[in-house]
Amino acid sequence: MSAQQHATSTPNRPDYRWRPIDITIASVIAVASGLVFWVFDMVVTAPSALLSGIIPGLEGILSGFWYFAGVIAALIIRKPGAALYAELVAAVLEMLLGNQWGFSGSIVAGLVQGLFTELAFLILMYKRWNVWSAVFAGILTGLAGSVFSFFTTYAGVHITGAFALTNIIANCISGAVISGALMWVLYIGIAKTGALSRFASGRAVTGTV
Numbered sequence: 342m343s344a345q346q347h348a349t350s351t352p353n354r355p356d357y358r359w360r361p362i363d364i365t366i367a368s369v370i371a372v373a374s375g376l377v378f379w380v381f382d383m384v385v386t387a388p389s390a391l392l393s394g395i396i397p398g399l400e401g402i403l404s405g406f407w408y409f410a411g412v413i414a415a416l417i418i419r420k421p422g423a424a425l426y427a428e429l430v431a432a433v434l435e436m437l438l439g440n441q442w443g444f445s446g447s448i449v450a451g452l453v454q455g456l457f458t459e460l461a462f463l464i465l466m467y468k469r470w471n472v473w474s475a476v477f478a479g480i481l482t483g484l485a486g487s488v489f490s491f492f493t494t495y496a497g498v499h500i501t502g503a504f505a506l507t508n509i510i511a512n513c514i515s516g517a518v519i520s521g522a523l524m525w526v527l528y529i530g531i532a533k534t535g536a537l538s539r540f541a542s543g544r545a546v547t548g549t550v
Contacts, residue, residue: 370431371426374413378406425456433448
């Protein structure tokens with residue numbers, strides 16, 4: 342059984358204290374993610390309109406590009422707070438660079454998404470680290486992001502209607518694939534280079550102690 346395919350576990354008494362390297366890498370992830378969010382903000386309008394024209398609510402299939410920061414940070418850092426920190430800092434940077442969503446659509450949304458990403462790994466007690474835990478986190482983040490949008494972007498739209506159902510499902514699928522499975526693949530790729538040798542997440546892939 343390979344580390345890439347199956348769960349890895351933290352030690353019986355894991356150390357959840359943040360080291361300087363944890364803060365540094367989480368910050369790097371957050372900044373890089375914030376830049377991706379900002380660029381995506383500028384290009385998402387046209388494809389969203391196209392998908393919405395096909396099936397109203399289907400545009401949610403793109404939303405995983407706003408959900409991935411917390412998942413990749415949690416997979417690498419493997420400590421409580423990593424997902425929330427990365428998603429929130431990325432959202433703050435995204436707003437500061439300028440976008441169409443404002444405070445609630447950026448920072449509050451980032452807070453909600455980060456909390457639900459964190460919740461996924463909390464449910465797993467920060468012990469299960471595999472592609473399925475990443476997918477689970479992506480689904481919960483997508484669910485939170487979609488539901489939150491019905492208080493902001495889609496305020497007034499009935500949350501039990503066909504549009505809402507399509508949007509929620511699309512967001513969850515996007516979260517599962519883009520911010521879940523794709524981030525797992527990215528994490529494995531980074532770990533294989535040896536760049537994560539100071540993290541348990543990296544040593545789990547390379548087989549080093």
